[in-house]
Amino acid sequence: MMRESIQLPIIDLTSPHPISTARAIRQACVDVGFFYLINHGVGEKLFKEVLEQSKKFFSLPLEEKMKLVRRNHRGYTPLYAEKLDTSSTTQGDSKESFYIGSLEGKSVVSNLNQWPAEETLPSWRSTMEDYHRRVLDAGIRLISLIALALDLDEDFFHKAGACHSPNGFLRLLHYPGELQLSEQVVYGASAHSDYGMLTLLATDGVGGLQARLMFAGRNSTDLRYGKMCITSVGRAFIVNIGDMMERWTNCLFRSTLHRVMLTGQERYSMAFFLDPNPDCVVECLKSCCSDSSPPRYLQNFVLVLSWILHFENMLMTLVKALISLFNISWC
Numbered sequence: 209m210m211r212e213s214i215q216l217p218i219i220d221l222t223s224p225h226p227i228s229t230a231r232a233i234r235q236a237c238v239d240v241g242f243f244y245l246i247n248h249g250v251g252e253k254l255f256k257e258v259l260e261q262s263k264k265f266f267s268l269p270l271e272e273k274m275k276l277v278r279r280n281h282r283g284y285t286p287l288y289a290e291k292l293d294t295s296s297t298t299q300g301d302s303k304e305s306f307y308i309g310s311l312e313g314k315s316v317v318s319n320l321n322q323w324p325a326e327e328t329l330p331s332w333r334s335t336m337e338d339y340h341r342r343v344l345d346a347g348i349r350l351i352s353l354i355a356l357a358l359d360l361d362e363d364f365f366h367k368a369g370a371c372h373s374p375n376g377f378l379r380l381l382h383y384p385g386e387l388q389l390s391e392q393v394v395y396g397a398s399a400h401s402d403y404g405m406l407t408l409l410a411t412d413g414v415g416g417l418q419a420r421l422m423f424a425g426r427n428s429t430d431l432r433y434g435k436m437c438i439t440s441v442g443r444a445f446i447v448n449i450g451d452m453m454e455r456w457t458n459c460l461f462r463s464t465l466h467r468v469m470l471t472g473q474e475r476y477s478m479a480f481f482l483d484p485n486p487d488c489v490v491e492c493l494k495s496c497c498s499d500s501s502p503p504r505y506l507q508n509f510v511l512v513l514s515w516i517l518h519f520e521n522m523l524m525t526l527v528k529a530l531i532s533l534f535n536i537s538w539c
């Protein structure tokens with residue numbers, strides 16, 4: 209494995225030059241699938257509060273946290289309960305997390321609206337709701353630049369219904385500082401790609417995030433994988449493309465495998481997963497396909513059609529078999 213240091217581009221969400229910004233986004237999403245986002249509207253004070261509140265929650269006794277254990281993809285997940293790379297032979301990822309989802313534009317913990325108790329963690333809920341709302345807002349503004357980056361109208365994703373009551377999942381993460389003295393490598397988060405549209409990640413500045421990239425070797429046919437360490441830059445969000453966006457763009461944009469290695473230093477991060485409204489139809493974007501690059505994924509209606517044809521085929525075979533049986537019995 210080789211280690212390369214590529215400088216990820218820094219995208220300014222308030223840039224007065226949307227065309228050149230969109231060009232930089234396109235380059236980053238085609239090459240790496242990661243970039244930094246600055247001037248996103250989430251202030252330093254709020255970041256500090258979220259980190260502080262997150263630390264307070266994770267330092268509660270385990271039995272307190274387990275009262276909020278994850279249901280309907282929302283709530284608390286203890287250490288080693290998840291393994292993002294299911295092919296890994298390790299015991300589980302060395303992280304604990306807390307998921308806050310959204311429902312009709314509001315942030316919620318679970319269907320029961322199950323937040324940590326006010327008396328234990330006062331202002332926890334309002335801090336998280338504020339952060340959830342602001343990151344969602346930044347993500348939706350970013351989507352317009354992504355549309356430009358894909359040679360689409362700025363409001364394409366809005367018109368497609370993606371931004372009307374979108375799904376925003378905030379995952380608070382805590383990676384312990386002590387390394388287990390086991391023989392196995394323990395990952396903070398084992399290798400995975402994010403499943404959705406976009407992820408906006410903030411960290412406390414402690415390293416450990418790595419992306420798996422393909423590098424050109426000495427000659428053009430020599431392509432090799434290497435890992436790239438992604439460090440935090442001030443309060444910039446680290447943005448990455450998820451699997452759904454990769455499909456939507458016919459694999460033009462890359463959903464890159466990444467992982468978090470334990471460094472021996474305690475680490476906190478907040479990953480915000482932005483997905484379109486569940487009713488939004490995701491089909492190959494026109495600007496991402498051509499005769500030389502046809503859609504790689506079957507759209508739903510094509511799939512349904514092929515099932516119908518397949519079913520009709522089977523039915524015809526059955527009818528023919530019955531007829532021949534009928535003929536035979538007549539002879």
Ligand SMILES: O=C(O)CCC(=O)C(=O)O
Pocket residue numbers: 379381397402409411417466468477478479
């Ligand atoms: O904590 C991090 O830096 C990354 C977390 C991550 O990749 C994820 O939760 O999907």
Ligand SMILES: [Fe+2]
Pocket residue numbers: 400401402466
């Ligand atoms: Fe991830």
